[in-house]
């Protein structure tokens with residue numbers, strides 16, 4: 001059988017839309033009546049060098065040999081069932097590098113990614129029973145981490161449904177939803193009334209988005225992920241705020257105020273800060289106020305603003 005470990009190719013399947021959502025009225029009028037016409041398979045280069053995908057092929061229920069395309073590290077492209085149908089549903093969403101014969105069965109099927117010499121890079125069998133919303137509900141099957149060991153491709157634990165119907169052809173899956181998937185029971189992760197960004201599921205005063213950015217548990221009120229303190233520098237006292245840095249796709253701004261009305265954002269270029277690590281090894285940042293606490297400046301307040 002296949003030993004994907006022996007194959008050093010960095011090409012991976014990162015998303016499979018095997019049973020797309022039904023066509024809407026506009027798609028039917030345009031001649032695309034079959035939901036399977038909107039199938040796609042997303043490929044990603046997980047290596048550190050550009051990769052020419054010429055001669056790679058997909059096999060199993062589908063069949064195609066890819067032409068020349070230089071895939072840069074991290075880049076995602078798609079191979080589709082029907083390019084015209086795909087473009088109708090996902091205009092300008094993704095680079096299409098090929099069309100395949102056959103189709104992706106809507107229950108379970110083996111999918112093979114072969115290198116130009118015919119050696120398997122991936123060989124796995126997906127299953128519609130893994131995640132219900134991928135079975136015609138419009139969500140794609142999305143690999144949780146494309147840098148996983150290839151063995152994960154054949155297991156339910158390696159995959160999750162896309163956060164949104166339609167999936168994310170040609171682009172990275174939503175990092176927030178990946179976090180929600182691993183921090184909520186799966187049924188709750190699929191429920192935006194529990195796992196949505198603005199919901200405070202555990203009632204600790206931090207929305208789920210704040211918990212995501214600070215790396216705290218959205219179902220426990222125990223760890224807030226930030227705290228304020230007073231730091232002495234050269235005999236003067238300064239207000240400081242320390243927070244955990246978990247998410248790379250959000251901007252965290254620390255703001256200081258004397259009256260809770262006017263807030264002054266900290267300026268990373270001039271502000272004093274200390275970077276460190278929590279006892280668990282998570283990066284954390286301490287931002288120090290630029291005005292000292294003294295008799296003329298008694299009240300100082302600090303808050304966190306998170307933008308994503």
Ligand SMILES: [Ca+2]
Pocket residue numbers: 018019020036039103104105106
């Ligand atoms: Ca299908």
Ligand SMILES: [Ca+2]
Pocket residue numbers: 014015042076167168169170171172173
């Ligand atoms: Ca994607």
Ligand SMILES: [Ca+2]
Pocket residue numbers: 199200201202203204205206207208211218
């Ligand atoms: Ca919360």
Ligand SMILES: [Ca+2]
Pocket residue numbers: 202204206211216217218219220221222223
């Ligand atoms: Ca919490």
